[in-house]
């Protein structure tokens with residue numbers, strides 16, 4: 491697999507073309523941003539950990555019949571993926587109140603919500619990814635009704651797979667963000683599943699094992715990413 495031109499450089503990942511037009515290489519970087527990139531920093535070894543954590547989750551989803559863009563892990567910070575036309579809608583699933591939901595509705599963080607809350611955000615950095623609903627998505631043509639129903643059902647199915655798998659590792663999946671894309675007439679999961687895009691709380695102490703440690707200056711940021719990797723893989727990161 492030959493790495494070719496840089497196609498896109500995002501806040502935490504770079505995407506490269508390959509000699510196969512249907513595949514790209516995602517390179518995970520250590521850079522971290524929060525609050526729509528107003529806060530910037532580096533988290534030691536995050537690129538590698540997020541690549542390996544995401545690879546682990548994509549592999550698990552693949553085993554459970556969920557189609558994702560994951561092809562294989564190529565290098566410590568690199569993943570080979572199917573090239574997608576990313577849909578400009580971020581799908582958030584919430585099992586426990588936190589973050590923007592707690593703020594918007596003035597509720598305490600840490601309240602279980604059942605059934606899970608499903609939210610959509612329009613993927614637009616200049617607008618700060620505003621909260622939108624099904625009607626906006628259809629009216630502005632960001633996704634069709636069929637695509638939206640695949641994303642909604644897919645997000646809830648992914649939640650149903652990840653919640654119990656993480657609970658066994660004493661991790662509460664508080665909430666997470668997914669991105670989907672089109673390829674060959676299908677809609678499949680893209681992007682990443684990592685402590686950058688999920689809230690993971692220790693089930694016993696409720697300690698935050700995710701990017702909230704960076705957002706909120708809680709300290710122990712790199713250690714939290716390592717801890718998630720350690721619980722998933724049962725050892726220290728060494729790939």
Ligand code: UDP
Nearest residue numbers: 582588589590591665666667686687688689
């Ligand atoms: N999230 C994300 N990217 C975004 C916004 C949110 O990955 O641009 C994730 C975030 O890590 C959390 C979930 O989506 O797991 C819900 O985030 P929330 O709406 O509470 O926003 P935040 O408090 O992170 O601004």
